[in-house]
Structure formats: C-alpha cells, structure tokens
Amino acid sequence: MPADPPFKSLPTHKPRRSDAPLALEGLRVVDFTRYMAGPYCTQSLADLGAEVIKVEAVGNGDETRSFMPPEIEGESPYFLGLNRNKKSIALNLAAEGGKTVARALVQKADIVVENFSPGVMARLGLDYTSLAKDHPRLIYCAIAAYGSGGSHADQPGFDSVFQAESGFMSLTGEPDQPPMRTGSPVIDIACAMNATSAVLAAVIARDRLGIGQYVEVAMYDTALTLLGYQPMNYLAGGGDPMRQGNTAPVATPVAMFDTKDGGPIYVSCGSQRSWQMLAETVLERPDLVANPDYADNRARNRNRTPLTAIIAGIFATKPRDHWIAKARAGRVPIGAVRSVGEALTAPLTLERDIVSQVARQPDGEPVPNIASPFRFSATPVADPVPAPRLDADRQAVLGDFLGYDAADITALAGAGAFSDTKQAKKDRPK
Numbered sequence: 249m250p251a252d253p254p255f256k257s258l259p260t261h262k263p264r265r266s267d268a269p270l271a272l273e274g275l276r277v278v279d280f281t282r283y284m285a286g287p288y289c290t291q292s293l294a295d296l297g298a299e300v301i302k303v304e305a306v307g308n309g310d311e312t313r314s315f316m317p318p319e320i321e322g323e324s325p326y327f328l329g330l331n332r333n334k335k336s337i338a339l340n341l342a343a344e345g346g347k348t349v350a351r352a353l354v355q356k357a358d359i360v361v362e363n364f365s366p367g368v369m370a371r372l373g374l375d376y377t378s379l380a381k382d383h384p385r386l387i388y389c390a391i392a393a394y395g396s397g398g399s400h401a402d403q404p405g406f407d408s409v410f411q412a413e414s415g416f417m418s419l420t421g422e423p424d425q426p427p428m429r430t431g432s433p434v435i436d437i438a439c440a441m442n443a444t445s446a447v448l449a450a451v452i453a454r455d456r457l458g459i460g461q462y463v464e465v466a467m468y469d470t471a472l473t474l475l476g477y478q479p480m481n482y483l484a485g486g487g488d489p490m491r492q493g494n495t496a497p498v499a500t501p502v503a504m505f506d507t508k509d510g511g512p513i514y515v516s517c518g519s520q521r522s523w524q525m526l527a528e529t530v531l532e533r534p535d536l537v538a539n540p541d542y543a544d545n546r547a548r549n550r551n552r553t554p555l556t557a558i559i560a561g562i563f564a565t566k567p568r569d570h571w572i573a574k575a576r577a578g579r580v581p582i583g584a585v586r587s588v589g590e591a592l593t594a595p596l597t598l599e600r601d602i603v604s605q606v607a608r609q610p611d612g613e614p615v616p617n618i619a620s621p622f623r624f625s626a627t628p629v630a631d632p633v634p635a636p637r638l639d640a641d642r643q644a645v646l647g648d649f650l651g652y653d654a655a656d657i658t659a660l661a662g663a664g665a666f667s668d669t670k671q672a673k674k675d676r677p678k
Contacts (some may be wrong), residue, residue, distance in 0.1 A: 270297025343664025511568030
C-alpha cells in the first residue's frame, strides 16, 4: 500500500476570528485568468475577502488543472495552490450565450482580471472599452506579456523567457558557467503581486474619485524592475554585472559553506556589525576583526578568497545545528540551506501556521494549504476554501449571483453558454 502524501500529517487549519471583518468584503471579482500570474493575483484578492468568480473554458477549464502528476484525488496541486477561495463556472465565451453570462457577471462586479493575449478579449466583446460603456466604475486589470500596443504585443509570455530577455538570468549562476534561470517562476509571482497592488490602488482611486479605470501590468516590465539595484549601477557607468554564484560583489563574507555533517549553511554578512558578530561569537576568531586584511568591507572584498578559505575550514569542524544555534544566539545572519521538503517541515514553518490541511466540501477530503503571507490584526484573511472543481458553482453563480431562473438557464444553454464548441464540432456528422 502506498504511503500517505506528506500533507496528510499536517495540522488542520486554525480558523480566523468569527467576529472579524474581511478587508475586501463586498468587492466582487470576475476572474478570466489561467496559468500562474493571473490566478495568483486573484487568489490574493480572494484571501483578502473579495468574492472571486473564476470563468473557465468548458471541457478542460484552466490549463493547469491538467498539470499532473503528482495529483490529489485526481486534481492538480499546481491548480489547487493558485485558486483557493474562488467559485468556478465554465462558459463557452465563443458562443453568444457564454458572452451574455460573462457580461452579466461583469455588470455585477467591481473588478475584472484577465491575462489573455492582447486582442482576445476585444474579439469576444469583453475588453475594457466595451464593458466600461455600461459600467464606468469598473476596474479592469490586464496582465500582459509585453504590454498592449507595442511591437511585441502579440507574442506569448513565459517566465523563463522574461528571465532571459530582461537580463535577470545573466545575474544567476557561477561566473564561469552559462546564465541560469531561477527554480521558482519569480517573474510570474512578482507580476501577480504588482497586479494585486495595482488593483488595490485602483480601488482606492475609485473611492476617492468615483471612477473606474483600465490597469495594465506587463511581465516584461516587471522582469526589468526585479533587477533591483543593477540597472542603476549600469546606467551610472558600472558596466554589466558579472555572475557571482553564491557570493555578492558588494559584501564579504556572503557565501555557502559545508559543515561537518554535510548540511550546508548560508552566511550573509552585509554589515560591519554582522561580520564582527560572526567572527567573535560564531567563529570565535576575534583576531580576524583586528586583522587589517579583513577589518572593513573593502578589505574583505579584496581578500575574499583567503578569508573564505579560513571560514570554510572552521565551519567544517562542527555539524550544521551547532553553527545555527550559535548564529541564533549571536543574531548573526546564517541559515540552513534546506530542500523544499525540509523548509515545509521546519519548526518555524509549523510555528507560523504556514502549512496546514483543509477539508474540501462536501466530501471532507483533506487538501494541503500554504497560508497567505498577509497578517492583519483587525481584518485577518479569509479561511481557506480549497480550489473548486471545474464548473462546481454554476447553479450558485447563475441563480444566486445573477438571479436567473430555470427558463433563463435553459435559454442560455440553447445559446451555447455551457457547450464545448470544439467537442460539438468534433461530434458533428461528417
């Protein structure tokens, strides 16, 4: 019999205070997004209390539903991790019935978020210009690859390509090796965060000015801003930065070191105080601080190789836990280099209630959950509800949200609202 997956041993989610309001309670979002950046943004809005209705394609839904293995009760962990606290309705937006429902949803919503290629929503009659005519207070957020209206507007967008094109990849890896992308899709994630911030700013602007607006967040733009201080260094005449591997060009010691038991640690001493505490309380080598070769950061940068060798020799004499304990006691920035599994089961992760399991309704089957990073004293985030199965909320959305009766729904079905156009064409007699 196969072993239970790791999440089955997680604690159950601790519910929020029952009397606490939600920050975005009362706001409604129509979510036309798929893959990562869009769903990550709308999940953040849902965590903050907005009602999010996810519109998916009839048949297969969001493409990430098929991203398996692994799987949880036949569902993709990728999809589950980006779509909690949402409702799902599957619509054929190519059919008039589907467009009718979509437009009705928008009319009752405050916010639309979409990440289709530029032009797709306009062809469907669901672009900002079309929708704002009857809904001037609408906030419409488009997450685009290269932005709309430019020479690259029609190009698809993928995280690793943006890492390459923006120079982000050129910063990662060893100096004598080719550029390397990060293991996590950081451009997607940062773009989602930017989109969330932009939507919230537009909500505040609407409250102040009484107007809705079109918001665009481009992944290419986001990638360039993620270069941090490097663009300014280059523009100031500093030239292209060289890859530094696990070191840093501006501070020493910043590096990864092996320990006696083989568990690596990462040291990041970017200030004079942290260097002094490392040398005196962790390494127990106060003479290194007094040595003119290592006395200040410039000297340490010049003498990085011999200093790194000295530190490596010391760390190799004791196991990782020994050094981590000393670092914590001395408030020295040292961390254990962990695998994903080690990080998710680390005592601090459990202490902060970051990982848990929640029950899916109505079957009660557990689903893993990674908590929202938002912590509010007065308006804690919504309790996590597992991502919905495809089209699970059709009746609730059509009946409760839109007020359609059985006759309305039958008419919409006849207009192709819920049919799979591709399947219908496939089944059509030759």
